[in-house]
Amino acid sequence: MLPCREDVLFYTKMLVRIRSVVRTNGEKEIAQTLHSLIASFPYFQKNPSHLVKLPTANDDVERYNVMAFVKGTKRPSADTVVLMGHIDTVGTEDYGLLESIATEPDALRDALQQEETPDAVRAQLASEEWLFGRGALDMKSGVAGQLYLLKRYAEHPELLAGNVVFLAACDEEDGSRGILSATAQLEAWKAQHGFDYVAAINADFVSARYPGDPHRYVYLGTVGKLLPAFYITGAETHVGAAFEGLDPNLLAAELTREIDYNPELCNAALGETTAPPVALKQTDLKTAYSVQTALAAYVYFNMLVFTWTPKDVLEAFRRRAETAFERALELVERRYEAYCRLSGEPRRELPWRTRVMTYEELIEQLRGEYGDRFDRHMEAFRERLLLEPDLDSRMFALRVVEEAWAWMKDRSPAMVLFFASLYSPRVELAGRSAKERRLTDALDEAVREVQPHAGHPIRVKPFFPYISDMSFVSVSDDEAAIRSEQANNPAWGGKLFVDYDRIRRLDIPVANIGPYGFDAHKKYERLDVGYSLEVVPNLTDRVVRRLLDA
Helix, strand or coil: CCCCHHHHHHHHHHHHCCCCECCCHHHHHHHHHHHHHHHCCHHHHHCHHHEEEEECCCCCCCCEEEEEEEECCCCCCCEEEEEEEECCECCCHHHHHHHHHCCCHHHHHHHHCCCCCCHHHHHHHCCCCEEECCCHHHHHHHHHHHHHHHHHHHHCHHHCCCEEEEEEECCCCCCCHHHHHHHHHHHHHHHHHCCEEEEEEECCCECCCCCCCCCEEEEEEECEEECEEEEEECECCEHHHHHHCECHHHHHHHHHHHHCCCHHHCCEECCEECCCCEEEEEEECCCCCCCECCCEEEEEEEEEECCCCHHHHHHHHHHHHHHHHHHHHHHHHHHHHHHHHHHCCCCCCCCCCCCEEEHHHHHHHHHHHHCHHHHHHHHHHHHHHCCCCCCCHHHHHHHHHHHHHCCCCCCCCEEEEEECCCCECCECCCCCCHHHHHHHHHHHHHHHHHHHHCCCCEEEEEEECCCCHHHHCCCCCCHHHHHHHHHCCCCECCCECCCHHHHHHHCCCEEECCCEEECCCCCCCEEEHHHHHHHHHHHHHHHHHHHHHC
16 A cells, blocks of 8 residues: 555645635636646656646636546556646635634644534544544645645556546536646647557545444445526516416425425436436526516526436426426316306316427427527527626526517416526446447456455446536537537537537546545535545555556
């Protein structure tokens, strides 16, 4: 086992002390610090072209990735392993009065010991085996371990029968512009140096999967994430004549009741099951008080996938929306009948019908009715929206759907289904390719070797369960599935763009070997020092060398 604990601890604290909250100047500062440090290594003084600090592309914030590579001399080879991680963090507001020391691990420990904390946290505060602070777990300790290995390989290239790329990306916590920009450099190095990327190893955090779970986890592949959204139109009316209209809030409520926490919308594969979808936003679109009912509502859901494609998700959500719409209309009908009995008013036939369509279907209908005039109008409208820098992709997509809906001749109540954010593709490693089998075998062998030194059982499982940059080094969906996502994403090609063709050309099987701890993105974020700073770098090193020796 490499005696790496103290070095990795030093790098971890150094990185944590740089407050690199996403979309702040800290992202620029940490990249500069990391670049200067790596540039001081003798290998990179001799080979300065092997180290770059690259700005992100198509970004409204100045920030950088740091990338470097070492060419092995044990046996020259095109085989190359990518070590990847991110150097940005979420904010520090959750630390309250301790926010000023949220990135000072030692001072934070002392201050937290003066507060009332949960028993488990208090015990860990008293132990040097746990390190606290924003970014310590997610995921600067992971980057620190990979930095240690980069330095080791730079000092001993004779250990490598191939090459190792180090990639420290910005913007993982927001829009993944870091990794999306980095793929261009990976492809450039592939062309320039003949690199054949046999695997990537991400170093994002892992945690217990259930209370009392003793395991430490390593993952092959990753979960995918979609944001299915609904623009829901009603029929406005004065509140004193409620049954003359249809409230879109009722439709939205029934939709959320149908989809939220629904286990039938969990995707099971390879013995794993995704978390069910959950609503991240539900609101009507009134901007001021009035006694008119709302014209429209907006709902979107987090949706995780292992094997389902965007097209599968659209079909599943359409069925649920139709069920919810029908149930809402049945409820209105029953309540209207009851109201008529109470009031003595004559009952009339309510005109509403179930109406669900996808964004793609909406656009195709309008193009059929208006032709190029509609397309020209929508293109100009998108261009104007892009001039509003504070408009995020979710609201950008909504505004586009609203504008298209205004062209509809029949604007009776409906639900329009679309995707409202960046698709983080699933990566499924099922051993279908030689590279996938090579990574799986190397990981299994490395775990067997390191397990006696680990202190806890290490389990290899499919699908990293959190959203990460792993989604952007390989794509398991076919081209038809990606086209379905693009055609139903109103922000595609303007606010959002991913070069999926480039990712498909890279096609790097990816695993996650990362630090272990608790409460990432929370006040008590902390990592297990022994496993994270000793076992993880050693496990990663063995996987790297087995991959290159294969």
